[in-house]
Amino acid sequence: MDTVVSIQARLGSTRLPGKVLLNLGECRILDWVVDRASSADIEDADVVVALGDEPENEAIEEHCRRKNYEYIVGPEDNLLERHLQVAHSGDYDTLVRLTADCPFVPPSEITRTYTEHDASDVAYTRNDWPSDADRVMPIGTAVDVFDVELLEQLAVDGATHPNRRPLEYPDEYDVVFAPNEEWGRYGDVHLAVDTPADYWRLVDAVQTAAKSPRGVAERLSQ
Numbered sequence: 777m778d779t780v781v782s783i784q785a786r787l788g789s790t791r792l793p794g795k796v797l798l799n800l801g802e803c804r805i806l807d808w809v810v811d812r813a814s815s816a817d818i819e820d821a822d823v824v825v826a827l828g829d830e831p832e833n834e835a836i837e838e839h840c841r842r843k844n845y846e847y848i849v850g851p852e853d854n855l856l857e858r859h860l861q862v863a864h865s866g867d868y869d870t871l872v873r874l875t876a877d878c879p880f881v882p883p884s885e886i887t888r889t890y891t892e893h894d895a896s897d898v899a900y901t902r903n904d905w906p907s908d909a910d911r912v913m914p915i916g917t918a919v920d921v922f923d924v925e926l927l928e929q930l931a932v933d934g935a936t937h938p939n940r941r942p943l944e945y946p947d948e949y950d951v952v953f954a955p956n957e958e959w960g961r962y963g964d965v966h967l968a969v970d971t972p973a974d975y976w977r978l979v980d981a982v983q984t985a986a987k988s989p990r991g992v993a994e995r996l997s998q
Contacts, residue, residue, distance in 0.1 A: 781874060785806060785876035789877075809878060825846070826848055829852050848861045856927060878917065878918070881919065881989070900950065902952075922938065930949075965996045978992070
C-alpha cells in the first residue's frame with residue numbers, strides 16, 4: 777500500500793491560539809509531531825501537513841517552507857476535504873491521520889496501528905476506543921488509519937470530518953479499535969495541548985522526562 781501520514785494543523789484554536797507553533801523544549805509543537813511521524817516504521821510513507829486556508833495559518837505555511845515540510849492548504853471548515861487533498865496529492869491508498877497538537881504520539885503506536893490495519897481487511901483502524909469511559913491510550917496518542925476509499929465515500933455521504941461518522945457507526949463503516957493495553961496505566965494522562973494549563977504541564981514534563989512519550993506519560997501520572 778502507498779501510504780501518507782497527514783498531520784492536520786491550524787492556528788485558530790479558541791482555547792490556546794497559535795499552539796502548534798509554540799516552543800516545547802528545543803522545538804515547536806508541530807516539529808515534534810512531524811518528527812514522530814517521520815520516525816514511524818512505515819515503508820516509503822510520506823508525511824504531509826494539512827493546513828486550513830484561514831489567513832492566520834500562513835504562519836504555519838511559512839514554518840513548513842523553512843523546515844522543508846511537505847504541506848497542502850485546504851478548507852478550514854472541511855477537515856475531511858483537507859485530508860482527501862493530501863490523499864489525492866499522490867498515488868496513496870492509505871492515510872494515517874495525526875493532529876498537530878499531540879507532540880507525544882509514540883512512533884511505535886503509529887507503526888503498530890498501521891501494521892494492524894495493513895494486515896486486516898477493514899476500512900479504518902483506530903488505536904483506542906471513541907468513548908472516554910473505555911479509554912486505554914492517553915489523550916494525545918490517537919492514531920487513525922483509513923483506506924482512502926472510505927474517506928472518498930464519506931465525502932459522497934456529505935461528511936466534513938474524517939472520523940466522527942465512522943466512530944458513531946463503526947459497524948456501518950467497517951471500523952476496528954486496536955488499543956495497546958501496555959498503555960493502560962496511563963489512560964487518564966493528557967498528552968495533547970488543548971489549553972494553557974496543558975501546555976505548561978508538558979513544558980515542565982519535558983524538562984524532567986526528556987523526549988520519550990512514555991517518560992512524559994510516567995511523569996504526568998505521578
